[in-house]
Amino acid sequence: MATYEQDQWLRNWFMGGPEKVNYSSKSQIVHWSESSFINDLAKVWLNSAEKCKSNAKLVIRFGALPSKSAKGPCGIITESLFRANCGWQISKIENAGKPNSSNRQANQFKNTTGNYIEEIDVYASLNL
DSSP: OTTHHHHTHHHHHHTTOOSSOOOOOTTSOOOSSHHHHHHHHHHHHHHHHHHSOTTOEEEEEEOOOSSOOSSHHHHHHHHHHHHHOSSEEEEEEEEOOOOOGGGOGGGGTOSOOOOOOOOEEEEEEEOO
């Protein structure tokens, strides 16, 4: 997520966006530390909740992290929703399953890929 905007530059340009890549990252989610990453995710959940009605559903596919995490994907998502303190209640977390190797983005860039990182699906609803 640190370079999401830059990674999507060409797609954005085709849709009328700027012709040059903006390498600033002031509006991106930071991941320099686990705590900063969790706090920034909490802001996303809070902003989402502010736009939703009560009983809105939130589904998150979450997995690979840029650095090793003591909490792991499940712990990070759980903690970030807790820190948001805005009413998102997790109803279920389940394994997202093994990705089809032909659908992995990494396969588009090199001939061999390492092991995938297990992803989870998180289901939550907004209780205001």
